[in-house]
Amino acid sequence: MLTDFNNLPDDSRVWIYQANRKLTDDELAIIHDKTAKFLEAWTAHGTDLEAGFELKYNRFIVIGLNQENASASGCSIDASVRFIQSLEKEFEVDLLDKMNVTFYSGDFIAYKPLTDFRKMAKARSVSPNTVVFNNLVNTKAEYLENWEVPAKESWHNRFLA
Template sequence: MFVEFNSLSEEAKVWVYPSSRKFYPQEIDELKEKLNSFVEAWKQDDAGFKASFELKYNRFIIFSAEEDAQLTNADIDQQVAFILQLQQEYEVELLDKMNVCFKQGEFIQYKDVKEFKTLLKKKSVSAKTIVFDNLVQTKGELENYWEVPITESWYNRFL
């Protein structure tokens, strides 16, 4: 069952899918409808299932489900199949979690790790640059550790 994202507990499981580009304004409403429909139908047979989504910065698709949801491999496969479908429809990359997403001024950049290391060497990004840790596991981690300076993330090994 779809619930408001804010109503989920801090322990709720999250999955972050960074897009290789920002979704265009004309795509947002349709994308949100598709995300809502997916969450509504996901585990529809489980009356106690609570899940939600957020579209952050028009760039990150974030799903969340209460920790006690008893998700099976088939449930996760269903989510990944949906994401693959979105990739094809919108011509974006959503499953490559090894690319680096970071803030550069008011913009969010999406670079492969090699290019990110080059930017660090050229001092185009610094230890204070805000990066997105798309490997966070819970809603609490999302709220507290998703957007952090490089020094507070696993990317600090590149400094």
């Protein structure tokens, strides 16, 4: 059951998928429609799941699930991963690789492999104050408060010298 992301409770579970490139407005329109259609039909053991989503910065798909009525099961999580994989294939984009870092570089959003981010930290091209996207947040409240944070306040801190 599709609901507005803003109406989900703060303890809703979230999954964040980051694209390895900026998505076009046309791609986002199609992704929006496909994601809405998927979430409208998303179930766990025959029970509708109350879920919403946001598309952020032409790069991120954020799915939220209200677990008060029904939680995602292994099968429903597998279905969501298959859905994301179908988007990857259709748009020739990587959405599932967690070994990449997205961060602000001035006014722009940069996307680098973790090894490159490490090198940039060592060379001081990124600093403890560089704002990174912490895609490991688990709840809507964490997403709203701790998703865009200085690297020193995230797991990225381990790469800063």
